Amino acid sequence: MDGTILVADDDRTIRTVLTQALTRAGCKVHATSSLTTLMRWVGEGKGDVVISDVVMPDGNGLEMLPKIAEDRPGLPVIVISAQNTIMTAIQAAEAEAYDYLPKPFDLPDLMKRTARALEVRAHTPKTVDSDDRPDELPLVGRTPVMQALYRVVARVMNTDLPVLIWGESGTGKSLIAKAIHDFSDRRTLPFVTITAADLQDLEGPARVLARVKGGTILIDEIGDIPEELQARIVRMMDTPGDYVPRFLASSQSDLSVAMEEGRVRKDLYYRLSGATLAVPALRQRVDDIPLLADHFLARAEKTGQPPRTLSADAAEVFRTYSWPGNVRQLENAVRRLGLTSRAPEIAASEVQQVLGNQPTLEPISGAVDTEKLGESVGRHLKRYFDLHGNMLPPPGLYGRILREIEAPLIEIALDATGGNQAKCADLLGINRNTLRKKITDLDIQVTRRRKLM
Numbered sequence: 001m002d003g004t005i006l007v008a009d010d011d012r013t014i015r016t017v018l019t020q021a022l023t024r025a026g027c028k029v030h031a032t033s034s035l036t037t038l039m040r041w042v043g044e045g046k047g048d049v050v051i052s053d054v055v056m057p058d059g060n061g062l063e064m065l066p067k068i069a070e071d072r073p074g075l076p077v078i079v080i081s082a083q084n085t086i087m088t089a090i091q092a093a094e095a096e097a098y099d100y101l102p103k104p105f106d107l108p109d110l111m112k113r114t115a116r117a118l119e120v121r122a123h124t125p126k127t128v129d130s131d132d133r134p135d136e137l138p139l140v141g142r143t144p145v146m147q148a149l150y151r152v153v154a155r156v157m158n159t160d161l162p163v164l165i166w167g168e169s170g171t172g173k174s175l176i177a178k179a180i181h182d183f184s185d186r187r188t189l190p191f192v193t194i195t196a197a198d199l200q201d202l203e204g205p206a207r208v209l210a211r212v213k214g215g216t217i218l219i220d221e222i223g224d225i226p227e228e229l230q231a232r233i234v235r236m237m238d239t240p241g242d243y244v245p246r247f248l249a250s251s252q253s254d255l256s257v258a259m260e261e262g263r264v265r266k267d268l269y270y271r272l273s274g275a276t277l278a279v280p281a282l283r284q285r286v287d288d289i290p291l292l293a294d295h296f297l298a299r300a301e302k303t304g305q306p307p308r309t310l311s312a313d314a315a316e317v318f319r320t321y322s323w324p325g326n327v328r329q330l331e332n333a334v335r336r337l338g339l340t341s342r343a344p345e346i347a348a349s350e351v352q353q354v355l356g357n358q359p360t361l362e363p364i365s366g367a368v369d370t371e372k373l374g375e376s377v378g379r380h381l382k383r384y385f386d387l388h389g390n391m392l393p394p395p396g397l398y399g400r401i402l403r404e405i406e407a408p409l410i411e412i413a414l415d416a417t418g419g420n421q422a423k424c425a426d427l428l429g430i431n432r433n434t435l436r437k438k439i440t441d442l443d444i445q446v447t448r449r450r451k452l453m
Helices: 012-024 035-043 061-071 086-094 107-119 144-156 173-182 204-212 227-238 255-260 266-272 286-302 312-320 326-340 348-355 373-386 397-416 421-428 432-441
Strands: 004-008 028-032 049-053 077-081 099-102 163-166 191-194 216-219 246-251 275-278
Touching (some): 012 107, 028 035, 099 107, 099 144, 144 173, 144 397, 163 173, 246 255, 246 266, 326 348, 397 421
Parallel strands (some): 163 275
């Protein structure tokens, strides 16, 4: 590599590692812990590529991107951030960052991206069209379950792993898949959604591969595809031709259960489950409902509708509804209320009229309400071992399982106590310092708010 790299990060270790690696690769490096210094260097014309953290002691790196673009058009900026949320990726793309990587990042991967940025200095990445933004439906929310989803999406989007996305109808599975594509290295290539109809004849898989051209394939509702066509998908994944696409799949139910019941081929399940994203139902994230409603009302206002807000009573009606249609049903209800409400503030009676009689809620597929926690954990562990056949799982199982249980327990306890760590530690029965260490080690986001209990 040949060029000058400007590095801005308040973590001394990261500055040192990047400086050493880039210098060994042949670059000149200027490193700082200050955005003010970075902007001075940019203004002076220094640097061929910028690598910048988001949260800095003297400002936000994302907020500096428009100024950098104004002062130095075409200067590539690679954003790195410990805020592992898909929203950070969306903000980086909207601000026309050259690239985005969540921390902890893979150093060889960052070096490759820096080399590409040096080669195409004037390149501006494709941003997401306003009519197809991946945060329109599911990616709005601050609850722990959504934050956990954001972190997983951020970690898988720039890998080639197949991803299985499952959740109820209306939760936004296809839009999450589109977000993974839009912020990956394949974002300039086609994103193709296929169903059973695309695979009906023998030439179907070949036509699909010709359309996708090495981009991303989303297999919609994989659990509903007949076994004969599932075999064609397996062959397509095994022999994709010259341009290997990335495979994503969506399902309304846990595909591992469908595999156990014989509705999904085992070989297909193993190929698709490189990473699994479980999208929560709206009733599992009721604290996001007011935020989502405000989001949809604000979007309606941009299209010319009168400004509307929810009254406190109306918001409570929303919170206590079962939402069998999930976020899509919420969006439609809010759009209708925005059109029909007689006053700027939407009343509870208007919400009740739109929602009508609350439908009976069907149980989630595979859930056993009377099952004890130990029995549920045992059932999932048994399935985990069974999936490895005659082989043992990778070493370190004890720590991995404890982490899987510990992280959601702490996140939910923090949410229940409004982010008050002293109350959370008391609730859990652990020392406050122990809680703080676990929050850091498990990369848990803590949001302080008032909690009415």
